[in-house]
Amino acid sequence: MNPIFANLPVTVFEAMSQLARDNNAINLGQGFPDDPGPLDIRQAAADAVLNGYNQYPSMMGLPELRQAIATHYGHWHGLNLDPTTEVMVTSGGTEALTTAILAVVEPGDEVVCFQPVYDSYLPVIRQAGGIPRLVRLKPPHWRLTEEDLRAVFNHKTKAVLFNNPLNPAAVVYPREDLELLAKFCQEFDTIAICDEVWEHVVFEGFKHIPLMSIPGMRDRTIKIGSAGKIFSLTGWKIGFVCAAPKLLRVCAKVHQFLTFTTAPNLQVAVAYGLGKSDEFFKEMQTDLARSRDRLAAGLERIGFPVIQSQGTYFLTVDLSPLGLNETDEAFCKRIVHDYKVAAIPVSAFYEEDPVTTVVRFCFAKKDATLDTALERLSDAVHRR
Numbered sequence: 001m002n003p004i005f006a007n008l009p010v011t012v013f014e015a016m017s018q019l020a021r022d023n024n025a026i027n028l029g030q031g032f033p034d035d036p037g038p039l040d041i042r043q044a045a046a047d048a049v050l051n052g053y054n055q056y057p058s059m060m061g062l063p064e065l066r067q068a069i070a071t072h073y074g075h076w077h078g079l080n081l082d083p084t085t086e087v088m089v090t091s092g093g094t095e096a097l098t099t100a101i102l103a104v105v106e107p108g109d110e111v112v113c114f115q116p117v118y119d120s121y122l123p124v125i126r127q128a129g130g131i132p133r134l135v136r137l138k139p140p141h142w143r144l145t146e147e148d149l150r151a152v153f154n155h156k157t158k159a160v161l162f163n164n165p166l167n168p169a170a171v172v173y174p175r176e177d178l179e180l181l182a183k184f185c186q187e188f189d190t191i192a193i194c195d196e197v198w199e200h201v202v203f204e205g206f207k208h209i210p211l212m213s214i215p216g217m218r219d220r221t222i223k224i225g226s227a228g229k230i231f232s233l234t235g236w237k238i239g240f241v242c243a244a245p246k247l248l249r250v251c252a253k254v255h256q257f258l259t260f261t262t263a264p265n266l267q268v269a270v271a272y273g274l275g276k277s278d279e280f281f282k283e284m285q286t287d288l289a290r291s292r293d294r295l296a297a298g299l300e301r302i303g304f305p306v307i308q309s310q311g312t313y314f315l316t317v318d319l320s321p322l323g324l325n326e327t328d329e330a331f332c333k334r335i336v337h338d339y340k341v342a343a344i345p346v347s348a349f350y351e352e353d354p355v356t357t358v359v360r361f362c363f364a365k366k367d368a369t370l371d372t373a374l375e376r377l378s379d380a381v382h383r384r
């Protein structure tokens, strides 16, 4: 069997979810909300499945969804995308990422990735014959530096895979970091595959800036989005790929043999959802920020050093000042077993030289779930 996949370990999400089930624990590990999602968008999907839209839709996505994506990004981010040549619909952000990597990377190409790294990137890059070049980001700021980029970029750098806002670190990158990355992409003629699935889950005081909007990046960025994250409907798996026609044409050729199309009723509903008012999106951010603050305040009361969450469904805590004398992984195993709360060790997002002191909690849960988790953890910092 192909060792790239055969030798992959069980993902940390599966392992921790299994431990959560085995221990009857509250699962603050995996990142999905525990409410059913916006009713009117679900209703639009149900109506569409009953009233048509059940055969293969267009390979590139329903025209009304491609138009809605272009209009949405024009309104929110000032991007000027042609829906007929620069927008494609995929089965989730995951397919969009695989499509983009296979479209760009050839054997021997180097691809810059940032650790903590989302788990699908490296196996797919390797399957394409690419060679990952890893940058190690560090808490508490996880910022890009000129020195780190200079160490990995060179004339073999075909692509960079950049996740912003960054899961699991919950950072929303400022313009300064994007301009730095853009400078390297232009110096080394590198294509940026920008995983922006968390673009709408950004909290007050922070602003999502698409890398594509930075001068010089419009025609060398493949921008990836996910309706699952935008609408808190993570099981829907509707992804977006936006890129200049020259890049999108090749992505489409990969997509045609990965999935070819995506459930049309869900596409109709996502097109409807993308047109919702600014208030809808702001309210969603406010609700999530409230949950973030509830969990952060509770964890701080217990004594956990919480690192600020700027976006995503996650917040992280840094264990290092606590003197617990255990790794993030040992800590997560201990709390799922002893306190019945599951979290994710951030070291699992590193392939080499991991940061081993940071733990990720998902706050996209009901108040009662968060409160029970906090109650259970109340002496986790002190009692060993």
Ligand SMILES: Cc1ncc(COP(=O)(O)O)c(C=O)c1O
Residues within 6 Å of the ligand: 031, 091, 092, 093, 094, 095, 118, 163, 167, 195, 197, 225, 226, 227, 228, 229, 234, 237, 238, 239
């Ligand atoms: C950084 C990142 N990229 C991609 C994805 C996958 O998106 P989708 O569920 O639309 O496939 C996720 C999901 O958690 C993610 O966090």
